[in-house]
Amino acid sequence: MQPVENFAPRVLAWFDKYGRKNLPWQVNKTPYRVWISEIMLQQTQVATVIPYYQKFMLAFPTVEALAEADQEEVLAHWSGLGYYARARNMHKAAKVLVDDWDSQFPDSVEGVCELPGIGRSTASAILSISRGVQAAILDGNVKRVLARFHAVPTWPGEKKTENIMWELAEHYMPSERCGDYTQAMMDLGATLCTRSKPQCLLCPLEADCLARQTQDPTQFPVRKPKKALKPEKRLQFLVISNDDNQVLMEKRPQTGIWGGLWSLPELASDESVVMHVEQRFQTNIHNITALTAFRHTFSHYHLDIEPSHVRIGEVNAVMEEGKYQWFALSDVMTLGLPAPVRTLLSEVVSIE
DNA sequence: AAAGCGGGGTC
DNA sequence: GACCCAGCTTT
Numbered sequence: 050m051q052p053v054e055n056f057a058p059r060v061l062a063w064f065d066k067y068g069r070k071n072l073p074w075q076v077n078k079t080p081y082r083v084w085i086s087e088i089m090l091q092q093t094q095v096a097t098v099i100p101y102y103q104k105f106m107l108a109f110p111t112v113e114a115l116a117e118a119d120q121e122e123v124l125a126h127w128s129g130l131g132y133y134a135r136a137r138n139m140h141k142a143a144k145v146l147v148d149d150w151d152s153q154f155p156d157s158v159e160g161v162c163e164l165p166g167i168g169r170s171t172a173s174a175i176l177s178i179s180r181g182v183q184a185a186i187l188d189g190n191v192k193r194v195l196a197r198f199h200a201v202p203t204w205p206g207e208k209k210t211e212n213i214m215w216e217l218a219e220h221y222m223p224s225e226r227c228g229d230y231t232q233a234m235m236d237l238g239a240t241l242c243t244r245s246k247p248q249c250l251l252c253p254l255e256a257d258c259l260a261r262q263t264q265d266p267t268q269f270p271v272r273k274p275k276k277a278l279k280p281e282k283r284l285q286f287l288v289i290s291n292d293d294n295q296v297l298m299e300k301r302p303q304t305g306i307w308g309g310l311w312s313l314p315e316l317a318s319d320e321s322v323v324m325h326v327e328q329r330f331q332t333n334i335h336n337i338t339a340l341t342a343f344r345h346t347f348s349h350y351h352l353d354i355e356p357s358h359v360r361i362g363e364v365n366a367v368m369e370e371g372k373y374q375w376f377a378l379s380d381v382m383t384l385g386l387p388a389p390v391r392t393l394l395s396e397v398v399s400i401e
Numbered sequence: 402a403a404a405g406c407g408g409g410g411t412c
Numbered sequence: 413g414a415c416c417c418a419g420c421t422t423t
Binding site: 092093094130131132133134135208244245 | 413414417418419420421422423
Binding site for chain 2: 134
């Protein structure tokens with residue numbers, strides 16, 4: 050990374066001209082009021098938060114009022130915002146502040162982080178905005194701005210990447226106007242440097258933004274590596290039994306999946322069990338029972354197994370030498386079986 | 402259909 | 413420390 054000298058001044062100058070400064074929590078910026086807004090804004094966008102915030106402040110104008118309220122009442126005011134654990138944490142934290150901190154927020158980030166529901170980023174937001182403390186935030190907006198400005202090549206979800214971004218965030222935090230800078234960075238991410246369709250032409254950082262110099266700035270932040278979704282295959286498994294309580298097993302070829310194990314006769318999922326069994330084994334079917342389908346997952350694909358229990362009479366067909374073999378139900382579990390076949394057979398055996 | 406959000410809880 | 417979760421939006 051190659052940090053830029055005048056990063057903060059450019060961001061602040063932009064904020065002075067274009068930033069939002071009259072949102073409900075941007076006037077009378079007490080730690081309490083900033084705190085509530087930050088928690089609400091973690092999960093919801095500004096337009097939605099405003100009415101909630103105003104009602105909340107009327108109901109609980111001070112940390113004492115919040116601490117004294119019933120949880121019921123707090124949750125009622127949160128109703129519709131989601132993430133209710135955060136409202137509960139907030140209520141808990143209010144009590145801690147009143148009981149242990151004389152209703153004042155601690156003056157260090159570490160201290161504020163001790164409160165339930167507040168981590169490093171939220172603590173820094175509260176202290177920088179309400180008290181001008183020189184502490185950087187790293188919320189989703191700031192992550193996006195920094196990831197783009199430096200074209201950070203790795204996913205911010207990785208610990209290593211996150212550490213790098215925290216360093217960048219701290220590096221750019223100025224020593225003056227810390228609160229404005231925090232607001233400015235959030236604004237920049239929320240209004241210009243948006244996830245899709247960023248307005249690079251209006252951005253004060255455009256000239257040095259490394260993402261801007263690529264084909265597509267929205268390629269940053271690098272997206273979460275999506276676990277390649279595994280292909281799905283479907284097969285029918287046949288548990289074929291005769292009047293002597295034997296089950297027909299099929300020897301797998303030595304190579305490939307389940308090589309050399311004894312498995313069950315298989316059938317494409319769209320084939321008719323009746324027609325197939327009658328033709329393959331020249332026999333008559335006494336009875337078919339569909340068993341419960343289940344999924345077996347390999348390292349590289351899902352196998353959806355549709356098992357049927359087929360009772361048949363005498364087998365007349367000449368079967369390939371050694372490929373098929375009858376085993377007594379009492380013996381079959383001693384064979385080398387693929388795990389899903391073992392599971393399936395153990396259920397059938399227990400029924401018999 | 403899946404990622405993103407900031408912190409908490411679990412192992 | 414790595415991973416999953418909450419609950420709703422956005423893509």
